Amino acid sequence: MNPRPASVWTRPVDDYRDSIEQLLRPLAARAVESVPVQAALGRQLADDVRSPIDLPVFRNSAMDGYAVRAESVVIAPVTLPLAGVVAAGAPGRTPLPPGAAVKVMTGAPLPPGADCVIPVEDTHADDDTVTVERGRSAGEFVREPGTDVRAGDLLATARTALAPRHIAALAAVGLPTLAVFAAVRAAVITTGDELVAAGTILRPGQIYNSNGTALAAALAANGVTVVSVSHSTDDPARFRALLSAATSAADVVFTSGGVSKGDFEVVKEVLEPLGGQFGSVAMQPGGPQGLTVVGGVPVLSFPGNPVSTMVSFEVFARPILRHLAGLPEVATYELPLRTAVPRSPEGKRQFLRGKLIRPSGEPPWPLRHPIAVEVVSGPGSHLVASMAWAEVLVDIPAEVSALPAGAIVRVWSL
């Protein structure tokens, strides 16, 4: 037996999360790489991007129709001689003869001299002439150069995570490549002699190892590249070897298990002598936590229970990782509880799992504002199945020991 000292500190959730965020924030200064625009979806811009060109590039027609001088159609109907046709993509350099019309397609350059376009609907034409039924003023259905974007205009700011709408705009100004940040790289090490791989038959005392798969999925869903997922027994030499590989390949390392008050806490045993801080955060689930910097690489040590691991990730890691990836903040709501929370441990912030209640009925495009939250889990940390059904974490403050139905709680989207 190898007894460990009881935890030397208990810290509030916000305080501990601040420590983690301070450790991870320097990862904002990451390597920059150039990627083709068409491969940049979800990547994070390294610099502000300005338009290299005016858009429209040239004066062009907003309609399929006839380019004329407005003065030629003041009195309508009027029949004008047809002096040609300009397709989209044609150079369009032949001037419009006075008193004539030139057929133009949407997007085609306006012939020099023309100052408005008569939509094809307001005309009828034969081979040589066009009759205009309704006059137009100068400028109508003409797109002037630079009216959408001027060369030099800011199109997207540094740190933007590129959505399809950004890709559309940056492609439209002809940018072939974009400078983006390398993704944050993470390694995951799970620990515990009792854990075995999915698909094997459980022997007595064994359970399936799910934290590696779960953390890898959670990291990938929040803009992080997972460079390795490995599993350590409770043998410190084995954990040390995996830790060394992880810290040399990743910007941040996540461990699960081995942080509690038991006799075989391999993570705490290896990391505490390296300066790791191990103790309790005043929360349920997820109380036992550890934080170490190994060779400059932050190592976040979560407890091994699957729900504790995932709640720890949500509370401590996800907000800062999304920030680093340029992703939108985690959505939060303040909502009434559908049913009472009969008890909550005083002095500990409790994170229950919940489902959002939405208004019934189906307008043609349903409004999705939730109107309440329903707790789908007990307070325990072993209720993995509830994770599958939960859409949100329900945040019960530390000073609360029970809440009635209808009490307003804060919830965060999972």
Add this chain to the structure above:
Amino acid sequence: MNPRPASVWTRPVDDYRDSIEQLLRPLAARAVESVPVQAALGRQLADDVRSPIDLPVFRNSAMDGYAVRAESVVIAPVTLPLAGVVAAGAPGRTPLPPGAAVKVMTGAPLPPGADCVIPVEDTHADDDTVTVERGRSAGEFVREPGTDVRAGDLLATARTALAPRHIAALAAVGLPTLAVFAAVRAAVITTGDELVAAGTILRPGQIYNSNGTALAAALAANGVTVVSVSHSTDDPARFRALLSAATSAADVVFTSGGVSKGDFEVVKEVLEPLGGQFGSVAMQPGGPQGLTVVGGVPVLSFPGNPVSTMVSFEVFARPILRHLAGLPEVATYELPLRTAVPRSPEGKRQFLRGKLIRPSGEPPWPLRHPIAVEVVSGPGSHLVASMAWAEVLVDIPAEVSALPAGAIVRVWSL
């Protein structure tokens, strides 16, 4: 010159979208494949998934502490002989001798005969005995088998798009692989002689081709696999060749350009004889639209202007594609306009681009409910830059010709 007939129909937005959804809905019956759980993030379950095991698998300790019979600790403090230790992962088959205690780690099997666990915090121990400071009742800190999940319990339903929380739960019950639907496969064909690739120097009359890149990004972001992006000149033979390749490789084809009333409308020219319906939808931007089924494959033909293309995608394709991928519905809100919309074309539904206004101030975890919407675009269809800045489409009903500041409008997230 090759004059085309004016469009033969004008249809309301909802009506046209219904036609598209009816064409795409059969894609719900797609091929099923088996993927490892750790590769299943974002994939859509083909079947309901039930747990193959009880969870917890065996009766185990919820705490690091001492397994006892509750009757041994009715009067506390009491000192009990120590009869061993059970680590997590140990088989744990040795029964607890009457009146004794066995040290147990969190997750370790409870020795037969033990009925509660005394947390280590409430004890002190030497090598041979443990003194229990506070009694516990039978069942305390004991996790009974199957209290989280019973073998056969439903964990996730068919059509669920797998989020990290689902992966966590399905990994925890030891499922090595999952049956998921193949993604919907799309091909994109852009058209237009005036379009040139990014990174080339524009000659007079030319513009950059952005719709292929933009549509590919929008498709990928909504759970669709893009099998090809190609560009056709206005030569019908070229378009026909690309169409044939696209319809043989994809479940749905998107085209841009060539659907309007000009003289060189290659998409309409090729597809109308194949039974394509080309006409106007009463909306701005994005009015000219076409819909064809070629060899059983739906072909959606959007107008070529970049903003029209993207608005068409948002309005007609994105909701059904997300539904097919099992992704959450597009978020919609009803919000007051920050400033007036001075005019909107009567009889046409207008989709302006807007930004959400959120409350100022920063609570510790900011509430993200928007409180208003600000229009960032004019009504034109050529304002690509506004797409980059817009977070939402602002939906101005067809019967409205102007709206004052403060009017409630429906907006959809981009």
